[in-house]
Amino acid sequence: MINTTYVLKCAINGKAVAIPVPASKRMSDILRDDLLLTGTKVSCEIGRCGACMVLLDGKPVNSCLLMAYQAAGREVTTIEGISAGEDLHPVQQAMLEEGGLQCGYCTAGMVVTLTALWEINPAPTRAEAEQALCGNICRCTGYEGIFRAVERCGLSIKREG
């Protein structure tokens, strides 16, 4: 029998890993099922809701659309890798303080996207923030709490009426 097992070698949350998985296995499933990193959530499975958002070499991607082979040799950061040790990331702190979450099921993905925005564009306009975040759906907050969090964690969102 031909051994078709593929070994994915990549870095996850700063740690080098080698995981025997089918090359086409979704990263979201690898994270949740193989690595038990259940902070990454699966909600729509087709890259529309952002609940499974992770950073791939620092850029937010839907891990449900990321196949194992596509992550080879690259660096994946999940929500579990966002906070530095015991300290919360400023984005996480702001989400807490402004009521940017309710049921919390979208929150991990939301935080991942937000931290990427925080790194890339520390002073976005409202339109830029909307652009960055519109791949993350939240069904609970109506988004206002999340926008307040965006403003609070150091981003000077220009209100455009």
Next chain:
Amino acid sequence: MLLNRETYAKKWIIRPDGEEKVTGKLRYLTDLTAPGMLYGKVLRSRYPHAWILSIDTTKARQLPGVRAVVTAKDVPGMNLFGIAFPHQPVLCHDRVRYIGDALAAVAADTEELAEYALSLIEVVYEPLPVVDDPETALDEGVMKLHPEGNLLHRTSLQQGEMSFAGCAHIVEETYHTPRQMHTYMETEGGLFIPEADGRLTVYSPTQHGYKDRMQLARILAMAEEQIRVISSPIGGSFGGKDELNVQPFGALLALQTGSPIKMHNSRKESVIAGIKRHPMRIRMKTGVDEAGHMVAHQVRILADTGAYATLGCEVLNFATEHAIGPYTIPNIDVEGTSVYTNNGVSGEFRGFGGNQVIFAVESQIERLAEKLGMDAWELRKLNLRAPGDPGPMGQKIVQTEGASQVWSKMMESALWAKRAKLQPGSGQSPPSESQDPWTRRGIGAAMVMHGAGLGLGIPDHSGGRLELTPEGKIQASFGFEEFGQGLYAALTLMLQDVFGCATDDIVIVIGDTDRVPSSGSSTASRATTMMWRALQRLRPPFVHTLLQLASEWAGIAAAELATGAGGIHRIGDEAGTPVVTYAQLAEAAEAAAKPILAHTEFDYPTTPEGLVGAHYLYSYAAVAVEVEVNMLTGRVKVIQTDHVIAAGPVINPMGFLGQIEGGSGMALGFTLTEDAVMKESAYLRHNLDTYLVPTFKDSPHIIRVEAIEELPVGDTFGPRGVGEIGSVGLAPAITAAVRQATGIWVSRLPLSPEDIVQSIDWLERVEAID
């Protein structure tokens, strides 16, 4: 008071379950795993309506890695479930009535195997004619979906005499509302564990653990005590997880295999099998006299309840009760009909039938105001229920000034000032920030009166428990569930308020039938009210016991002592060191073998008179919106939203604000984009690529929430819940704003950009482009 972080600084607390959520550490029930677990999958119907001639599971059973295949004959107890009355088959054996109907369930070593096994189950169907239109479902000759026929429920509410003879103006219109999907981010699922001692543990999201336990006991033919249901935390529900979903299958498979079963619905399966908001067709005929007094109001509600009952009767009752809004009308004739079809099952959804009828009645007010040449807000005032007026069903209700308070308060808002500059129905844009000549702005408003609790005639039991743990913590136990609404935070704030204690002194236990008393369902905006009432009852006996013991310990009269941070303090020295700590008291209680606890049971307050479904407590809301309509595309964007809510004292400001903002966001989808379209009883939209819920870009840039907290002196009912009210009034406010912006009346939701474009006068449109 305007609700925000600054104005409510004292009570603005970080939710106790927040940190685990922002760090991804929180394990939802669908995240759980167990050693040796199998994966469960359900075979759903191929047809919306068919006889089942045979189900052959031989091939599926033979597949290596498949551990169990269950069909109807494997259901040991009652093969039916349903929150109000058991009506829906767990596993169908003779007939399927909608495409979500389950025929078999499989447990296998992997999810892929389980799915493959489903494809090996051979079902022979004989397709039947599909009943997909609620309008014709009751016609002669239409096939009966249930032995009792296709009528689920009829309601009727009459007062005065129905005659439009004396009316100066009459508006008659039919309103259509969509089949809205809950779209909770966490789809249904959970982990089902057969325990060594013969018990079954169910880790599955639900809004009512005890009700699930009761239903599962019936299905499994087990004693209720043999089942433990753990029901929190939940990744969103909005009413959608109050009914059983995957629990019967997970439980059956766990018992059959003796292994833990994990289930987690795909989004597509969640769409197909899950309940939705009832689509309704509402015909209203409303007449006013010359002065604008409402004289007669005739309403016909037709609700598509889909294949099974679930809470179809109760939703229709609620819609019937709320069909006159917060107004007094002498002559009322409301009739509601809820019919079975082969469409997806409709059930409980935030607002509970109020959203549909409030859209209709508030739209009627707008149309009447225009006929009268009157401002619609003034017309509302003219007909608004006054303190002392009976409830909508003529029943005694708890009186507040809510209706007039929200009416007046709305007029003080900046958005209102902008609206006031406009002529009603002129189609003229307000002074606008928008520069594009093809966009128009309009402002509209609506009012809501919303009943809380389940209403008369439905058991609405609650209860709670307080105890001092051996570690010296004040432990509050309730049978409620946390699905995002913020119960932990609300209860923390209430306990701090009641005991003056610190956060560290509190332990909260919810959502575990082995550990909590029955508190009734976490639904109908009732949990906060019920917890508050429970604490009112629990506090005196609990504190009395604490202080007695403290008095004995410290040799100080109980009258000089009070509960506080860390323990019992001398009155006046709350900031100092406790005379005796809670831990010391716990030790003393244990030594004396006298545990310190208090338990209470009671019912949600109901009206002493009135018809089934009538409510006793109501909350009120006014909502105004500013919209921008793109006249070229017909797209409507909500720019700003103002909510005024009168629901009594604000317990948890962050939660209150979140519920109104979130409810408003959900109503935005209801109004503009969301419709789980069905064709010949098959869903056409299976995921979030075609079923469009609002995103960041669709969210209004400003949402103001104003809370009116005052209740009449002596009101003993305290805070009313706000889980639903923020979602009810937005639709008619938006369509009123669209009318002002464009001159177009909208009577069908979600409003169609195509309809708007087609309704625009071509010449006017050319002018707009110039």
